Amino acid sequence: MKKNNCKYIFVVGGVISGVGKGITSSSIGLILKNRGLSVTAIKVDPYINIDAGTMNPTEHGEVFVLSDGDECDQDMGNYERFLDINLTRINYMTTGRVYQKVIERERNLEYKGKCVQVVPHIPFEIVNRIKKAGVNAKADVVMIEIGGTVGEYENILFLEAARMMKIENPKDIIFVMVSYLPTPSKIGEMKTKPTQHAVRTLNASGIQPDILIARGETSLDEKRKEKISFFCNMQPDRVISAPDVESIYDIPLNFEKENLSEKLCEILGATCRKPEPKVWDKWKNFAKHAHNGKEVVKIAMIGKYFETGDFVLSDSYLSVIEAIKYSAYMQNKKAVISWLNSTDFEKDKNKLKDLKNYDGIVVPGGFGSRGVEGIISCIKFARENKIPYFGLCYGMQLLVIEYARNVLGLKDANTREVNPDCKNIIIDVMESQKELLKNNLYGGSMRLGAYPAILKKGTIALNSYKTDKISERHRHRYEVNPFYITDLEKKGLVFSGTSPDGHLMEIAELPKSKHPFFLGTQFHPEFLARPLSPHPLFSAFIKACITKKK
Numbered sequence: 001m002k003k004n005n006c007k008y009i010f011v012v013g014g015v016i017s018g019v020g021k022g023i024t025s026s027s028i029g030l031i032l033k034n035r036g037l038s039v040t041a042i043k044v045d046p047y048i049n050i051d052a053g054t055m056n057p058t059e060h061g062e063v064f065v066l067s068d069g070d071e072c073d074q075d076m077g078n079y080e081r082f083l084d085i086n087l088t089r090i091n092y093m094t095t096g097r098v099y100q101k102v103i104e105r106e107r108n109l110e111y112k113g114k115c116v117q118v119v120p121h122i123p124f125e126i127v128n129r130i131k132k133a134g135v136n137a138k139a140d141v142v143m144i145e146i147g148g149t150v151g152e153y154e155n156i157l158f159l160e161a162a163r164m165m166k167i168e169n170p171k172d173i174i175f176v177m178v179s180y181l182p183t184p185s186k187i188g189e190m191k192t193k194p195t196q197h198a199v200r201t202l203n204a205s206g207i208q209p210d211i212l213i214a215r216g217e218t219s220l221d222e223k224r225k226e227k228i229s230f231f232c233n234m235q236p237d238r239v240i241s242a243p244d245v246e247s248i249y250d251i252p253l254n255f256e257k258e259n260l261s262e263k264l265c266e267i268l269g270a271t272c273r274k275p276e277p278k279v280w281d282k283w284k285n286f287a288k289h290a291h292n293g294k295e296v297v298k299i300a301m302i303g304k305y306f307e308t309g310d311f312v313l314s315d316s317y318l319s320v321i322e323a324i325k326y327s328a329y330m331q332n333k334k335a336v337i338s339w340l341n342s343t344d345f346e347k348d349k350n351k352l353k354d355l356k357n358y359d360g361i362v363v364p365g366g367f368g369s370r371g372v373e374g375i376i377s378c379i380k381f382a383r384e385n386k387i388p389y390f391g392l393c394y395g396m397q398l399l400v401i402e403y404a405r406n407v408l409g410l411k412d413a414n415t416r417e418v419n420p421d422c423k424n425i426i427i428d429v430m431e432s433q434k435e436l437l438k439n440n441l442y443g444g445s446m447r448l449g450a451y452p453a454i455l456k457k458g459t460i461a462l463n464s465y466k467t468d469k470i471s472e473r474h475r476h477r478y479e480v481n482p483f484y485i486t487d488l489e490k491k492g493l494v495f496s497g498t499s500p501d502g503h504l505m506e507i508a509e510l511p512k513s514k515h516p517f518f519l520g521t522q523f524h525p526e527f528l529a530r531p532l533s534p535h536p537l538f539s540a541f542i543k544a545c546i547t548k549k550k
């Protein structure tokens with residue numbers, strides 16, 4: 001692209017939430033990146049929380065952690081995975097964050113005696129942050145996804161900021177609305193009216209969409225395209241059909257079937273090259289694998305953040321699911337993941353034998369005492385029955401506790417998080433965390449973000465990574481208690497990854513001669529798994545699952 005100003009694409013939602021604004025933003029970013037533009041992305045969450053770190057995953061979905069330690073919305077993970085980039089704190093914005101900054105500025109006399117008001121000072125701060133994200137990333141295009149749906153009180157100030165940017169630089173701003181067209185079963189016809197209302201509501205904020213992504217169970221036919229075009233003041237070719245798909249990785253390909261990147265470049269007046277066939281082919285190939293995996297690997301995920309009312313929510317572990325899938329696709333397999341509630345294993349010990357039906361078991365991150373005993377009995381079962389086991393963060397800490405209890409014979413072994421009064425605290429609170437916890441300073445205060453680790457020779461860890469220096473993202477307050485390390489090692493547990501100073505245990509595993517795959521990481525490898533470069537530890541785990549199946 002000719003070097004001109006940065007372009008900004010706002011993505012807003014109409015009718016209902018949860019119809020894929022995040023995936024739409026990621027996919028638009030990808031098709032533009034594929035045309036030679038450098039793209040970054042911002043997620044706006046209109047809630048008051050400073051970040052997603054203090055929210056229960058069943059409330060908000062997964063807490064995604066960036067390299068710089070920001071605890072943010074799961075959509076940030078989608079952006080990193082689709083665009084294959086690393087984002088930073090400036091790419092994530094909440095109402096709380098914006099107000100906090102404005103108030104801080106006011107206290108610092110930065111407004112030079114002016115009366116500081118919700119309008120214009122809050123939208124001004126939002127605009128500042130959007131522009132800064134573009135500058136920091138040296139981006140040609142910034143995707144900005146505004147959470148929630150239009151008409152909600154909460155996101156009004158963000159829309160106002162977008163409107164202000166449009167007035168300032170009309171040629172550099174595009175509005176994309178992702179709307180939903182229901183097909184009520186009793187009527188059997190796709191209805192455009194809710195979308196018409198949504199566009200009118202957006203119009204009331206002074207904004208006209210340039211592109212409308214028409215989400216629905218099925219494709220949009222010409223008749224409805226024309227109807228939307230007529231009532232929403234848009235050319236029919238700017239209304240893009242976006243039916244439900246089997247795999248989210250088809251969405252960029254579907255957008256290109258409608259020449260979306262060309263249309264966007266045309267509106268922005270950006271000159272971009274034709275899609276790069278090599279890059280595009282790689283994505284196509286990957287997306288194809290998502291359908292083709294012939295054989296299935298059956299993975300049991302044991303956790304507790306699944307249930308919301310009568311529904312099961314897998315969003316809490318989104319990155320883990322994607323990481324498993326990428327490694328399975330790469331090995332021509334399809335991963336089928338079952339959600340097992342850890343508390344069920346506490347109620348009924350007989351359930352444990354059902355684990356034999358799976359090729360592998362994953363215990364993802366978690367907090368608190370609920371379900372912990374159930375998880376520990378599953379880990380014991382996996383160890384004794386040689387079922388591949390992969391523990392992530394809490395899943396690693398509980399692996400070490402299981403080993404201490406059942407191999408070292410320390411029957412009361414536990415983590416301070418669950419039982420601070422037990423004699424053998426195998427997992428203890430980190431020194432740096434003590435003062436924070438005493439003062440109730442919970443927000444953004446865990447050991448967060450990327451830290452380096454060193455790997456030991458002859459281990460599964462080193463064989464998988466193929467390098468002895470790694471960097472992975474963390475989110476925890478507790479660690480393996482150094483007091484027990486020698487005893488655990490004597491009994492065969494290998495700490496194959498440690499912090500460079502050797503104080504912090506980052507990976508625990510059993511040698512391959514004793515178990516096909518029994519490994520846990522103090523960090524969260526799932527945050528670095530990308531579609532075109534699956535994570536080496538997930539790939540090693542899936543490989544072990546496939547071997548077990550045979």
Ligand code: GLN
Binds near residue numbers: 393
């Ligand atoms: N609750 C554990 C800790 O704080 C593990 C955290 C996690 O799994 N992310 O250390």
